[in-house]
Amino acid sequence: MSRKMLKITAIVIISVFVFGIAASACAQFVYADTSLQQKLDKAKKEKSEAQKKIDNANSEKEKTLETMEKLEKEVGQIQTQLDAINEQLSETEAQLKIKEEELEKATKEADKQFEDFQERFRVMCEGGVVNYIEILFSAESFSDFLDRIEIAQEIAEYDRNIFDHMEEVKNTIENSKNEIEAIKEEQEKYKIETATQKSALSSKLAEQNRYINELQQDIKANEKIMEEKQAAMDALISQISASLSKNTSSGGSSNVKYVGGDFAWPTPSCYTITSHFSPARVNPVSGKLKKHTGTDIGASFGASIVAANSGTVTLAGWNSGYGNCVIIDHGGGRATLYGHMSSIGVKKGQSVTKGQQIGKVGSTGNSTGPHLHFEVLINGSAVNPMQFFN
Numbered sequence: 001m002s003r004k005m006l007k008i009t010a011i012v013i014i015s016v017f018v019f020g021i022a023a024s025a026c027a028q029f030v031y032a033d034t035s036l037q038q039k040l041d042k043a044k045k046e047k048s049e050a051q052k053k054i055d056n057a058n059s060e061k062e063k064t065l066e067t068m069e070k071l072e073k074e075v076g077q078i079q080t081q082l083d084a085i086n087e088q089l090s091e092t093e094a095q096l097k098i099k100e101e102e103l104e105k106a107t108k109e110a111d112k113q114f115e116d117f118q119e120r121f122r123v124m125c126e127g128g129v130v131n132y133i134e135i136l137f138s139a140e141s142f143s144d145f146l147d148r149i150e151i152a153q154e155i156a157e158y159d160r161n162i163f164d165h166m167e168e169v170k171n172t173i174e175n176s177k178n179e180i181e182a183i184k185e186e187q188e189k190y191k192i193e194t195a196t197q198k199s200a201l202s203s204k205l206a207e208q209n210r211y212i213n214e215l216q217q218d219i220k221a222n223e224k225i226m227e228e229k230q231a232a233m234d235a236l237i238s239q240i241s242a243s244l245s246k247n248t249s250s251g252g253s254s255n256v257k258y259v260g261g262d263f264a265w266p267t268p269s270c271y272t273i274t275s276h277f278s279p280a281r282v283n284p285v286s287g288k289l290k291k292h293t294g295t296d297i298g299a300s301f302g303a304s305i306v307a308a309n310s311g312t313v314t315l316a317g318w319n320s321g322y323g324n325c326v327i328i329d330h331g332g333g334r335a336t337l338y339g340h341m342s343s344i345g346v347k348k349g350q351s352v353t354k355g356q357q358i359g360k361v362g363s364t365g366n367s368t369g370p371h372l373h374f375e376v377l378i379n380g381s382a383v384n385p386m387q388f389f390n
Helices: 003-126 132-137 142-247
Strands: 272-275 278-282 289-292 295-298 304-306 311-318 324-331 334-344 357-361 371-378 381-383
Touching: 003 142, 311 334, 324 357
Parallel strands: none
Antiparallel strands: 272 295, 278 289, 295 371, 304 357, 311 324, 324 334, 334 357, 334 371, 371 381
16 A cells, blocks of 8 residues: 555544544533433423412412402401390390399398298287287277277288288299399300300301411422522523533534623613622512522613623523523633513524624513613623623
8 A cells, every 4th residue: 555545544534533523522512411401491391380380379369368358257247246245245244133133132121021020920929919809809898899900900901011012022033033044044045156156257267277378388389399490490501501601612622712802781772780690689579588690780671682792692592580581602611691581683503793682671581670681601600790891
């Protein structure tokens, strides 16, 4: 074989070897990128399912609150009835006390009259006068007889009045007893009604509170799942960004250099920062303390968003909490993220230049109003974007 043929053969073998290694590296990267994207899609799906459960629980909670409003009105009516019953009970207690006092007074009066009669009868017996006949026939004269008749009549009338009065007192006592018993019976009836009303009220209140607590626990559990999935998604996005920044190039090089230069401000029409990069801030949507991984720039709806630097678009589409989102790889492990867009003007894999329009400001995803969420990622980790502007 000639020397020239040997050289040609060597070049072919080396080319095949190099191409094979490059192809293998690309294949591994594509596989790794695909695996991360699959995990990201799975995390998005699980977060979406958790969000649906939260929405359902909130819907059920809203219905329960409507039911609670009706129950509150019913509770008010029951409380009014309870107040009326308590007032009646107070009146019954007062009437019962009056009747008891009347009964006590009548009993004492009857006892006193009976004691007087016993005393008079005892005196008559001790004096030897047994009955009215003896009184009449012991008269010494007719005049004395008439006097004795008159006295006997008066005594008989007095005795009759005493016994009539005692009978009347007795009837009064019996009537008072009956009235007291009736009052007691009515009082017991009111007590039972009151206890029943209170029991019904307590049961309804306990039931509604128990159901609300169950809904709250369900919402909290799914909110926790959403937070976990969002954290996983953020980590996956960072990994994808880092992987793309380190491995994406036209020639298959594994170390693409940074394009260089300071960043251009991503919203040329507005420089108002509404929320800075922060390790912890109160999230305006969830109301919870959470890391803010970028800078929020307030801008009008539809305002232009430009690329902060030249690079390759690695993500252009919906990205969960970020809404419509674009990620640009600038090489050297640097990437920028643009979130909450109303519309996206670039595609994945497209090369863009510094200052080129890539979309418009919106309020998609987890957002309370039109603004741009701008992030800078270094090897997948979010850093303060403001340090990259001149």
